[in-house]
Amino acid sequence: MDSLIVWKFLIRPATTLFVGSHLLDPLLEFCNGRRVVLIADEKIQDPLFAKKIGAEFLTIPSGEKTKRLETVERLVDQLCQMGCERDTLLIAMGGGVTTDLVGFVASIYMRGVPLILIPTTLLAMVDAAIGGKTGIDTAWGKNLLGTVYPPQAIFADLDRLQTLPEGEWFNGMAEILKMGLICDSQIWERGPGRDPELMVKAIQGKIAIVDQDPLEQGLRRVLNFGHTVGHALERVSEYMMPHGEAVAFGCVVEAYLSMKLGYLAEQEFAQIEAVYGRFPLRLPKNYDRGQFLSAMAQDKKKARGEVRCVILEKIGRALPFEGTYCRVVKESEWESALDWMEQWKSFR
Amino acid sequence: MDSLIVWKFLIRPATTLFVGSHLLDPLLEFCNGRRVVLIADEKIQDPLFAKKIGAEFLTIPSGEKTKRLETVERLVDQLCQMGCERDTLLIAMGGGVTTDLVGFVASIYMRGVPLILIPTTLLAMVDAAIGGKTGIDTAWGKNLLGTVYPPQAIFADLDRLQTLPEGEWFNGMAEILKMGLICDSQIWERGPGRDPELMVKAIQGKIAIVDQDPLEQGLRRVLNFGHTVGHALERVSEYMMPHGEAVAFGCVVEAYLSMKLGYLAEQEFAQIEAVYGRFPLRLPKNYDRGQFLSAMAQDKKKARGEVRCVILEKIGRALPFEGTYCRVVKESEWESALDWMEQWKSFR
Numbered sequence: 286m287d288s289l290i291v292w293k294f295l296i297r298p299a300t301t302l303f304v305g306s307h308l309l310d311p312l313l314e315f316c317n318g319r320r321v322v323l324i325a326d327e328k329i330q331d332p333l334f335a336k337k338i339g340a341e342f343l344t345i346p347s348g349e350k351t352k353r354l355e356t357v358e359r360l361v362d363q364l365c366q367m368g369c370e371r372d373t374l375l376i377a378m379g380g381g382v383t384t385d386l387v388g389f390v391a392s393i394y395m396r397g398v399p400l401i402l403i404p405t406t407l408l409a410m411v412d413a414a415i416g417g418k419t420g421i422d423t424a425w426g427k428n429l430l431g432t433v434y435p436p437q438a439i440f441a442d443l444d445r446l447q448t449l450p451e452g453e454w455f456n457g458m459a460e461i462l463k464m465g466l467i468c469d470s471q472i473w474e475r476g477p478g479r480d481p482e483l484m485v486k487a488i489q490g491k492i493a494i495v496d497q498d499p500l501e502q503g504l505r506r507v508l509n510f511g512h513t514v515g516h517a518l519e520r521v522s523e524y525m526m527p528h529g530e531a532v533a534f535g536c537v538v539e540a541y542l543s544m545k546l547g548y549l550a551e552q553e554f555a556q557i558e559a560v561y562g563r564f565p566l567r568l569p570k571n572y573d574r575g576q577f578l579s580a581m582a583q584d585k586k587k588a589r590g591e592v593r594c595v596i597l598e599k600i601g602r603a604l605p606f607e608g609t610y611c612r613v614v615k616e617s618e619w620e621s622a623l624d625w626m627e628q629w630k631s632f633r
Numbered sequence: 634m635d636s637l638i639v640w641k642f643l644i645r646p647a648t649t650l651f652v653g654s655h656l657l658d659p660l661l662e663f664c665n666g667r668r669v670v671l672i673a674d675e676k677i678q679d680p681l682f683a684k685k686i687g688a689e690f691l692t693i694p695s696g697e698k699t700k701r702l703e704t705v706e707r708l709v710d711q712l713c714q715m716g717c718e719r720d721t722l723l724i725a726m727g728g729g730v731t732t733d734l735v736g737f738v739a740s741i742y743m744r745g746v747p748l749i750l751i752p753t754t755l756l757a758m759v760d761a762a763i764g765g766k767t768g769i770d771t772a773w774g775k776n777l778l779g780t781v782y783p784p785q786a787i788f789a790d791l792d793r794l795q796t797l798p799e800g801e802w803f804n805g806m807a808e809i810l811k812m813g814l815i816c817d818s819q820i821w822e823r824g825p826g827r828d829p830e831l832m833v834k835a836i837q838g839k840i841a842i843v844d845q846d847p848l849e850q851g852l853r854r855v856l857n858f859g860h861t862v863g864h865a866l867e868r869v870s871e872y873m874m875p876h877g878e879a880v881a882f883g884c885v886v887e888a889y890l891s892m893k894l895g896y897l898a899e900q901e902f903a904q905i906e907a908v909y910g911r912f913p914l915r916l917p918k919n920y921d922r923g924q925f926l927s928a929m930a931q932d933k934k935k936a937r938g939e940v941r942c943v944i945l946e947k948i949g950r951a952l953p954f955e956g957t958y959c960r961v962v963k964e965s966e967w968e969s970a971l972d973w974m975e976q977w978k979s980f981r
Contacts, residue, residue, distance in 0.1 A: 358702060365773035393741075396766060396779040397848070418744060425713035431744040432780060500745070 300417070301438045302492075304410075304485055308440045312338060315401060315438055319374045322367070324360065324387045326379030329405060340376060341367065345383065349524055352386050352421045354430070360390050374399045374437075380406040381413030381528075385428070388419035392434035400436040407449055407457025408529060410441040411464075411487045416495040416508075426583060427516070427524070433500060441488070443481045454479065455564065456529030459511075461487040463536050466557070467507045468494065470601030476560070506610040507603040510595040511535035513614075514626070517580035522569030530566060534626070537561040542614065542622040543597040553600050566630055574623060578616065592619075648765070649786045650840075652758075652833055656788045660686060663749060663786055667722045670715070672708065672735045674727030677753060688724060689715065693731065697872055700734050700769045702778070708738050722747045722785075728754040729761030729876075733776070736767030740782035748784040755797055755805025756877055758789040759812075759835045764843040764856075774931060775864070775872070781848060789836070791829045802827065803912065804877030807859075809835040811884050814905070815855045816842065818949030824908070854958040855951040858943040859884035861962075862974075865928035870917030878914060882974070885909040890962065890970040891945040901948050914978055922971060926964065940967075 303311055321340035325331075328347045335342035343363060345351050364373070375398055377387030384402045391400035404414040420431030449457075458477050464487040465472030472486050491508065498505040515535030519526050540557045543549035581592050593611040598604045606612050651659055669688035673679075676695045683690040691711060693699050712721070723746055725735030732750045739748035752762040768779035797805075806825045812835040813820030820834050839856065846853040863883030867874050888905045891897035929940050941959040946952045954960050 354702065354706060361771060361778060362773075365771065365777065389741075393737075393778045393780055395777060396768065396781055420744065423709060423713065425710075429713065429743060430709060430741045432741055433744055 299437075300435045302415075302441070302488070303438065304441045304443060304481075304488065306442065306444050308442055309337065312401070312403075312438075312440055316340065316374065316376075319372065319399075320369070321374045321376060322364065322369060323376045323378060324383070324390075325377075326383045326405070329378055334378075338376075345379075345386065347379075347382070349382055349422065349427075352382050352427075354421060354423070356386060357390055357393075357421060360387075361394060364390075364394055369394070369398070371395045371398060374401065376401045376403060378403040378405060379409070380404065381409045384409050384414045385418075385420045385431070388434055388436065389421050389431060391436075392419055392432040397434065400434065402436045402439045404439065404441060405445060406453050407446065407484065408453070408460060409457075411457055411484055412460040412491070414439050414441070415488055415491045416505075417499065427519070441484075443484070446479055446481060446484065449479075452527065455533075456527050457484075459529035459533040459536070462560070463508075463511050463532060464490045466536060466540070466597060466600060467510045467595070467603040468601060473600050503608045503610055504605075507595050509611070510597070510603055511539055513581060513592065513594045514538045517577050518569060518572075520580040520583075521572055521577050523571075526569050530564075533561055533564055534566050534568075537566075537629075538622055538626045539594055540597055541625050542594065542619070545621050546596065546612075546614075546618065548604060549597045549599065553597075556600065568627070568630065572627075574627070577623070578619070581619075592616075647785075648783045650763075650789070650836070651786065652789045652791060652829075652836065654790065654792050656790055657685065660749070660751075660786075660788055664688065664722065667720065667747075668717070669722045669724060670712065670717060671724045671726060672731070672738075673725075674731045674753070677726055682726075686724075693727075693734065695727075695730070697730060697770065697775075700730050700775075702769060702771070704734060705738055705741075705769060708735075709742060712738075712742055717742070717746070719743045719746060722749060724749045724751060726751040726753060727757070728752065729757045732757055732762045733766075733768045733779070736782055736784065737769050737779060739784075740767055740780040745782065748782065750784045750787045752787065752789060753793060754801050755794065755832065756801070756808060757805075759805055759832055760808040760839070762787050762789070763836055763839045764853075765847065775867070789832075791832070794827055794829060794832065797827075800875065803881075804875050805832075807877035807881040807884070810908070811856075811859050811880060812838045814884060814888070814945060814948055815858045815943070815951040816949060818947075821948050851956045851958055852953075855943050857959070858945070858951055859887055861929060861940065861942045862886045865925050866917060866920075868928040868931075869920055869925050871919075874917050878912075881909055881912055882914050882916075885914075885977075886970055886974045887942055888945055889973050890942065890966070893969050894944065894960075894962075894966065896952060897945045897947065901945075904948065916975070916978065920975075922975070925971070926967070929967075940964075 316338050323335045323340040324343045326347050327344040345356060375387060375391045377384045384404055388400060391398050402414045404410045417433050417435035418431060419434050420428035423429045461483055469486060469490045472483060475483055494505055511532045512535055515531040518531040518534055537558060540554055544551060544554040591613045594614045596604045596612050603610060664686050671683045671688040672691045674695050675692040693704060723735060723739045725732045732752055736748060739746050750762045752758045765781050765783035766779060767782050768776035771777045809831055817834060817838045820831060823831055842853055859880045860883055863879040866879040866882055885906060888902055892899055892902040939961045942962045944952045944960050
């Protein structure tokens, strides 16, 4: 061998996150002097907003089915037709489906154009929009395609919190409580509530984790707590079960598993169970253990065919397992957790 | 506004580039203990290679038409069907079409899987495979979709240089000479030849530029010298003109433009013209000035609808133009350069 060159490829984009009220002015500053295309969920009823920020306006259909390569192709075609260039700013406005999909389009259009996210659901504010992940689904599963592409800015409007429908509030709260369990006992102690401070704390917790491990090679995996079970429940329900409900169910089952495997104290699990017990959690109607186990085996987090799970040591701390932040859980070890899950809510 | 958080999202993957002979051993080290899928141009006649490195084997059709979203979908579907996971290593083996396409797939499959490139043409070794860009074409143009996704390693086998067909050699040499013009007068002085040292110098030059500006916000644009004209020629020829030929033609025309605009000395242009004059450059049969101008106006590099061009100050140096490394060239300024281009080869 004659020549060996090693180099590091440095990419360091910065994201500015605005959390609060009266966010129009800073948003206008980002838009100033640029060509802007606003892509919004068709449900967002704010026809004047695009005008206010001087943006051209495209909509996408609501719902998970929109997160497909077909929609990407259609949007790219529209952007080409409009003559959008490398410096065109794309703004995504909607829930996680919109921010994931438009983020993906922005990351691949002309190898990446500027992106701003305006999450409109609590779930998107605390989770989907934070961390730079984009994603689309394929016939084989959710978020099987995607990129890591941080937006230039995120605008989370706290005023929306007060008027959120119950279902959407719960959907986001599930991820906030998860943050409490894995890394911030203060969040957990404050308990669930329509509390802006809770939202900010959850966002800060997620950013701190993502900053240390942007490409999910270790620590960032803790964010998947509740999701090994949660994703499988969503899959078994054919994605009829809301993500938050699935994650909440996943958190309590994975906490039970953590206890059964001897890592989490019984008393702490009892506290966790008491909180989640108050939520309207139900197994999908067509739940079946065999299907559930095979859905889990197809999870994106698995490596070398083994199902891995994030494990709690105590409220506010996930176990590091030598930097892997997950543990292989054998099928036999799942049995008692699934027994428990299947009977848990049937007594209520 | 209540809360403002700014954070930097640090992604720093490293690429190792091997240039030389006997590269199997270091390649095997990268493959060791991992699931490996080799995706090769169907023309690569090396059925034992996949076996040697313990890889599963997929092929893609040769030619630019393969670089489409349809092929991406098909490959993703195959990878899902094979149960490939986040730690599956993809190896792309072929020319620029293969490295661009497979690189794109690797960058979006499960939000990014490990990638190794084995460029088999000189053009891919010195250009397509270096710099972390991936790309696919749409009906609207070449490389309109893509990502910036550095591979873990690149293996450039110098033994291939000696047996390269003339056309492929010239195709790569055009990018090497371009590197000479924009940043390394030593390359230019050595002159075109089947000289491994020349290739290594061109690669090192490109890496030095990409390292300073991975996301093409300034300096990296110099790599587009010859490409404003070159891409438009390719487009007008309906992509029948080889990339290298188009870039070589573009370099001499953009050097002429640099001279006419008063930046490059006449004597230096004469040297440049003499070198390119020896190459078999011909305008596409269906060349038409009107079509050519509108093809240039659609170039991905343009911003705000203006055609921009990299300009030479002298052999070995492109002009910085206050960090933008390109200059708006008005249609009227193109006229004399196009007059010259149209008559240049007709007297030979």
